[in-house]
Amino acid sequence: MNLRIPPLLRRAVPAGLLALASAAAHAQLAIEITGAGANRMPVAVATFEGENALPRAVTDVVRADLERSGLFKMVELGPSPMGADAPVDFGRVRSRGADAVAVGTVSPSGAGRYQIQVRLHDTPKQVSLGSQAMVMAPQHYRATGHRIADFIYEKLTGEPGVFSTRIAYVLKSGSRYELQIADADGSNAQTALASKEPIISPAWSPDGSRLAYVSFEAKKPVVYVHSIATGQRNVAANFKGSNSAPAWSPDGRRLAVVLTKDGQSQLYSVNADGSGVQRLASSSGIDTEPAWSPDGMIYFTSDRGGSPQIYRVPGSGGDAQRVTFEGSYNVSPRPSPDGKSLVYVSRNGGRFQVTMLDLASRQTQILTDSSKDESPSFAPNGRMVLYATEVGGRGVLAAVSSDGRVKQRLSVQSGDVREPAWGPQPRN
Amino acid sequence: MKLVRFTLPLIAASVLAACSSAPGLDGQGAAVEDRSGAASSGVDSSRVTTVTADGVGGAGIAALKDPKNILSKRSVLFDYDSYVIKDQYRPLVEAHAKFLVANPTMKMLIQGNTDERGSREYNLALGQKRADAVKKALGLLGVAEGQLESVSLGEEKPSCNDATEACWAANRRGDMLYSGEF
CATH class of the missing domain: 2.120.10.30 (TolB, C-terminal domain)
Structure with a gap:
């Protein structure tokens, strides 16, 4: 469940910050999944367009949350980003086995903040299940990731998520x-x-x-x-x-x-x-x-x-x-x-x-x-x-x-x- | 002022003397008079007067610490999920009751403890019942309510940390602490 940090981004993080993160690591709770639901829904969260402007990939937080719930099986789509309003290649997503796919766009909204737009698609039906937009400060990428995971969880299960608790x-x-x-x-x-x-x-x-x-x-x-x-x-x-x-x-x-x-x-x-x-x-x-x-x-x-x-x-x-x-x-x-x-x-x-x-x-x-x-x-x-x-x-x-x-x-x-x-x- | 200063210790001394039919308390009156003497002279700044809390003389404390004296034993052990004082601890509880009756200014804090198994809050309540059982037994033996307070530490302060039956048994206890020990 380790966050996968692309090498490019890892270089962008100041060395001091990484040292701080590892010093605090011994006191951090580490989560391990020891059992999962019998019928996990295959879901893909694509790399969001423009998310490499953030200190860490917000979609990594979303995937980790959904995986941890035990209700979803995460499907990899590779590194190429998929924007919130771009047409989805449903054939490619379905060929990977995903029943739903989340796509998104991160764009600067001024004063150092970012707007993030997320859309969830039902891939067999090839329809949008809804979208959500939020504005975030870049250091709050984890909180934003939890809110996106809550949005996807609620759309797919009909119940509110608890990733932001x-x-x-x-x-x-x-x-x-x-x-x-x-x-x-x-x-x-x-x-x-x-x-x-x-x-x-x-x-x-x-x-x-x-x-x-x-x-x-x-x-x-x-x-x-x-x-x-x-x-x-x-x-x-x-x-x-x-x-x-x-x-x-x-x-x-x-x-x-x-x-x-x-x-x-x-x-x-x-x-x-x-x-x-x-x-x-x-x-x-x-x-x-x-x-x-x-x-x-x-x-x-x-x-x-x-x-x-x-x-x-x-x-x-x-x-x-x-x-x-x-x-x-x-x-x-x-x-x-x-x-x-x-x-x-x-x-x-x-x-x-x-x-x-x-x-x-x-x-x-x-x-x-x-x-x-x-x-x-x-x-x-x-x-x-x-x-x-x-x-x-x-x-x-x-x-x-x-x-x-x-x-x-x-x-x-x-x-x-x-x-x-x-x-x-x-x-x- | 001088009158008041002398009168209060004298009353205390005479009350103590009146109460002390038990042996070993002859030093009580003298100890109280020593304190008043130090307070009223109050000039010799190099002099150190030892004051024991609640006016108990050195002889009493010594009995509590003397390994040969039953009063040095302070723990009552209980069975699992039980707050009944077993017969083997009756002499111990009786000895402490006798000491508290003979030393009415002495106070005792009874701390109930449990082993680590089960709910922490239920264990806190179980520890309280153990402390209360000791408190009640002391009360029935004539100790004044105001001398006793029972609290629980539940499973939070084990005396032994292994997950073994012997260790659990040692942790299911009521500890009797005297003034100055808590």
Whole structure:
């Protein structure tokens, strides 16, 4: 999945920039595809006319995104560019086996910026499926590539793509913990918080501007809310005992949290600024890991029945209803963005695995073949589930499609990656 | 001002003396008087007076660190997915309860821990239950609520890092820390 940089362009990149890129490489998440869909659609992304004016080939980003989704098989068309409005040689494209082809034109639009026009064609029908135009600064070629991949993905699958989203996760290197934010393809990793004490349970606000998380920097678990762009943060819950498991309400105003101030781990909600604490549910056991579903229900883990199982309660509080019944360990529930299914971790003969439950049919499916899965998190389009697992004794992130077919792994060269959270669609 | 300065330590000393029916606490009153003496003279700038937090004398701390004393043992180990204090740890919990009752100014932070398997947040809650179990046992043995705080570190602070049954067992623990140790 390495970017292919044409030799000419490679010479154009200042040597210092390359050195910087390689120095940062050890901390970058590298993506590896470990399983793909059974029937991948063959698609070609032609070299765009004029794209050699950009620092890197934007179409390389587009191809890598589409390939990584596991739904497409990329077809090579060679180096000759194909413009957005030029006639397409459908015979040649079809002879390579591509069912769809994306063509495009990059042209200067003044003030150092570029206009990029993309058109997608259905090759068997020889018709245009649509076009999109955007203006970009050349250094934003990756972001632009992700948006083009989103456009192609949506045209071909009918669902929004998630190539422009971000992920948050915790990187542990030695005794150092970093809460990092990266693009969904693992590139462009940036540290939001560095600490000598553990950081767990990052949760994105619905608008993607803030993260809530649990930090142990005060020698005990305390919930913070952190504005990503400014780095400003406030304590959202620091009561006597432990404070943990923050989850945003769909309107982004309140957080469900777990507090032990009145004894056991129990569910409460607070405003994001820490005010207005309210109890959500009561039990004589552990209640934890709340997660809001789009219909306003809160799914959570409780051992009130003797073993950890998943329950749900109205977001305004009320009586809890049990959701999982199979097995003796079902934890970390996350409702899908459409509210129709639930992903969680189940223990099966000593293995902890990401499991999908269809809430209407009650059918369950174990999605992974690993054994130390934790912290599942849906992509905002519900297609993929990101989770933490262990490979060779090291913490890695992995993603699996909601049908279990497509599999990816994200790891760093050194250190453990854990506690992933897939961010929302960016708001334009 | 001089009256106030002398009165407060004297009250503290007499309260401590009244409470201390247990042996080994004879030094308490003297320790408090030493502190007030240093504060009221306050002229000799080269003099160093050792102050132990919460007014506990050296004899008490020594017992906590003496490897031959049961009080030097601080960990209660638990079974997998359990927060029941096993019988073998009763004498240990009773010894710490006795010490806390005899030293009512001493505070304890109980940290619950778990092994690495399963959900971090569920493990945090499980660690809390372990800390709470120790706290409750100490409370039933007469330790005042205000002397105790129970928190959880979940699976985040293992004492042993191998993925072995022996290591996991060592990590499923409640640790008892005294004032000055956390």
